[in-house]
Amino acid sequence: MKEQLKNILAQALEVINAATSREELENARVKYLGKKGELTAILRGMGTLSAEERPIVGQLANEVRAELEKAIDDASVKLAEAALEQQLKAEKVDVTIPGKEVSVGHRHPMYIALDEIKEIFIGMGFTVLDGPEIEFAELNFDRLNADEGHPSRDWSDTFYFDKDSKVMLRSQTSPMQVRAMDTMELPIRIVAPGRVYRKDEVDATHSPMFHQVEGMVIDKGVTMADLKGTLNTVVEQLYGKGTKTRFRPHHFPFTEPSCEMDVQCHKCGGVGCPTCKGEGWIELLGAGMIHPRVLEMAGIDTNVYSGWAFGIGLERTAMRRFKIADLRLIFENDVRFLEQF
Numbered sequence: 001m002k003e004q005l006k007n008i009l010a011q012a013l014e015v016i017n018a019a020t021s022r023e024e025l026e027n028a029r030v031k032y033l034g035k036k037g038e039l040t041a042i043l044r045g046m047g048t049l050s051a052e053e054r055p056i057v058g059q060l061a062n063e064v065r066a067e068l069e070k071a072i073d074d075a076s077v078k079l080a081e082a083a084l085e086q087q088l089k090a091e092k093v094d095v096t097i098p099g100k101e102v103s104v105g106h107r108h109p110m111y112i113a114l115d116e117i118k119e120i121f122i123g124m125g126f127t128v129l130d131g132p133e134i135e136f137a138e139l140n141f142d143r144l145n146a147d148e149g150h151p152s153r154d155w156s157d158t159f160y161f162d163k164d165s166k167v168m169l170r171s172q173t174s175p176m177q178v179r180a181m182d183t184m185e186l187p188i189r190i191v192a193p194g195r196v197y198r199k200d201e202v203d204a205t206h207s208p209m210f211h212q213v214e215g216m217v218i219d220k221g222v223t224m225a226d227l228k229g230t231l232n233t234v235v236e237q238l239y240g241k242g243t244k245t246r247f248r249p250h251h252f253p254f255t256e257p258s259c260e261m262d263v264q265c266h267k268c269g270g271v272g273c274p275t276c277k278g279e280g281w282i283e284l285l286g287a288g289m290i291h292p293r294v295l296e297m298a299g300i301d302t303n304v305y306s307g308w309a310f311g312i313g314l315e316r317t318a319m320r321r322f323k324i325a326d327l328r329l330i331f332e333n334d335v336r337f338l339e340q341f
């Protein structure tokens, strides 16, 4: 039995020292020291030994066990060290290698223009509102004094969701006037930017989806002079001091009187050129004094309160601001174009 123990010890040490992985080491431990292991088998067989032999063999067996356990521990430490060494080698970082360039985008030119507009109005005490693009026809038309039969309500102009023409993609940001009147305390000063939708073919100046910024003021004693003064100030901040504007009469169902505001062409200074189509002026926005009927439908006392509103096309503003010739460039999002701003 002593011989057997010595053989097991020699064999086991060889296997343990040759182990190249934790798994192999664990297999060796099971093979020799496990419940069904070879050393364990010998210890079980000790009952057959004589009384004199038993303690001697027992002691030897314990020594062998201790030696194997120590060998396994040592081998395990060595394996761990080797693994760490390897990992450190594999994960070695060369801090002198130039870094990968991270390409950072930037704001879209139209949103740069929008942020400028927002800043100007926030500076004048306006609140910025956000509203739904899917809107009730009641708010987009009826509450804005455009009754059944108004040409803009036609199916050929407007994207409806239902056959009763009750729900639609808003065709203007003006329903935000109604939403503000219905939810806010007077006096009101708001701007509401967002997407609007009309059944237009795509060309250099049209798109079925575009952006507007609605603006509205309702207070005591508000007049057309406030409208002109405020919008002139905004235009000077956007396009530079001394930028000339003109107000032309126009018609909108929800304002009376209504007007369109033009800015003098930045290219030719008003002489007439291809940019302004020979006019010398470029149309910028629609505006007017809010129709008393619109105020009344919102329960506002027109003997006390009056207001003005405007709607500005955001793409056009950005195109003028950055001298972009074609509307489609704004939506195509070609980075070669966007990187220029």
Ligand code: PHE
Residues within 6 Å of the ligand: 171, 172, 173, 174, 252, 255, 286, 287, 288, 309, 310, 311, 312
């Ligand atoms: N909603 C109008 C349009 O889309 C613009 C407008 C807004 C006119 C507010 C007057 C007052 O053309």
